[in-house]
Amino acid sequence: MIITWQGHSCFKIQDKIGPEGLTLVTDPYNPSLGLKLPNFEADIITVSHDHDDHNNIKGLRGTPKIIQSAGEYDIKGIMVEGILAYHDAKQGAERGTNIIYRIEMDDITLCHLGDLGHVLDNKQLERLEGIDILFVPVGGKYTLDAKQAVEVISQIEPRIVIPMHYKTKDVKLDIEGVEKFIKELGLEPTHEEKLKINKKDLPAEDMELVMLSL
Numbered sequence: 769m770i771i772t773w774q775g776h777s778c779f780k781i782q783d784k785i786g787p788e789g790l791t792l793v794t795d796p797y798n799p800s801l802g803l804k805l806p807n808f809e810a811d812i813i814t815v816s817h818d819h820d821d822h823n824n825i826k827g828l829r830g831t832p833k834i835i836q837s838a839g840e841y842d843i844k845g846i847m848v849e850g851i852l853a854y855h856d857a858k859q860g861a862e863r864g865t866n867i868i869y870r871i872e873m874d875d876i877t878l879c880h881l882g883d884l885g886h887v888l889d890n891k892q893l894e895r896l897e898g899i900d901i902l903f904v905p906v907g908g909k910y911t912l913d914a915k916q917a918v919e920v921i922s923q924i925e926p927r928i929v930i931p932m933h934y935k936t937k938d939v940k941l942d943i944e945g946v947e948k949f950i951k952e953l954g955l956e957p958t959h960e961e962k963l964k965i966n967k968k969d970l971p972a973e974d975m976e977l978v979m980l981s982l
Contacts, residue, residue, distance in 0.1 A: 816882025907943030
């Protein structure tokens with residue numbers, strides 16, 4: 769599996785290299801965010817909620833399967849489960865709903881939290897057992913802040929944490945950078961241009977923090 773960060777909450781996840789490989793993309797953003805979305809082909813696109821910085825499905829090539837609601841999906845052997853959550857801590861009263869995605873590819877279980885705005889309840893946690901790689905928003909204001917993100921990480925207990933939805937040089941949103949989150953989590957991050965990983969490469973004991981570069 770190869771995971772490449774496209775910026776914000778958008779990741780390109782390839783299940784294998786070569787013509788038979790499939791590409792899943794999470795939360796493609798609109799250029800109004802301040803970033804330029806690379807123009808590549810997608811087989812599957814997951815959309816956590818219908819906001820401009822997460823729903824630019826027309827920004828990618830191909831004829832992808834679009835998943836933007838809760839439920840279970842099997843697309844060419846890739847299992848995706850959408851789990852209903854909220855964009856705020858008031859059950860959606862402020863910013864609406866948010867879909868968490870559990871994704872199973874290449875014998876690895878990933879979880880993309882979208883714009884989660886609250887800690888998880890027991891029902892949501894039951895659906896998120898055995899997560900290997902967690903994509904977690906950390907920028908606050910519209911999502912979990914650094915402290916809340918660490919609390920959700922402790923609930924899920926993934927093997928690898930990849931932060932997202934934080935302030936970078938060109939992002940126009942008024943959100944925090946990633947530094948406070950790194951300090952709050954208390955782990956020394958490893959920095960990767962892209963994450964190439966197999967099931968056997970996953971850390972067996974201690975959780976790892978991976979920072980992907982743009």
